[in-house]
Amino acid sequence: MDSTIDAVAEIFSWVGFGLGAVVAGIALVMYVFDGTWLPTRGVLDDGEHGRVVRWFDEDGGVNEARLTHEQERALAGKSMADIYYRRGGRGRMRLTQGSPAVRAVAYLSLGLLGVGIVALATSMILLFTRG
Incomplete structure (x- = not known):
């Protein structure tokens, strides 16, 4: 059971950080193309x-x-x-200065990065509580 929790935490940390970084890059490109x-x-x-x-x-x-x-x-x-x-x-x-689409993609990237942080913290807590 412990190895399953470790694997799930590891997967969520990689997916959260990796996909969050990719989506943040997409949000940055969208922001640049949105213009002034x-x-x-x-x-x-x-x-x-x-x-x-x-x-x-x-x-x-x-x-x-x-x-x-x-x-x-x-x-x-x-x-x-x-x-x-x-x-x-x-x-x-x-009617708004900022694009709602860019804002939504940026919030999605922050959510994914948050999942990565929580999964990493969970993995670290489990590592130190077992030892």
């Missing part, structure tokens, strides 16, 4: 295909993006909103 998002104030208006938001970028250009259903619900009844637009990208905006 700058804050601005957008004006909401009704367009021919639904509600749109218009804003000025840092170069003084006017941008426009159609709102998704989730964004429409979040901004219901507002005529202006604080938004984030992508530097260098025309017509791209979102």
Whole structure:
């Protein structure tokens, strides 16, 4: 029975640290490719295909993006909103500065690294309590 617990702890520590590091690397790549998002104030208006938001970028250009259903619900009844637009990208905006996908992958990597730490601690405790 002791060898089974040791093997399970060893497997979870390797999987936790190894897979956690790989997923953290993926999160880093996603963060880099996500780009820079700058804050601005957008004006909401009704367009021919639904509600749109218009804003000025840092170069003084006017941008426009159609709102998704989730964004429409979040901004219901507002005529202006604080938004984030992508530097260098025309017509791209979102309501949060950080990407929810990048955040989810980063939390997954932290969870896997946590599993690795707990498994390593369990393995060390078992090693010293048997001796």
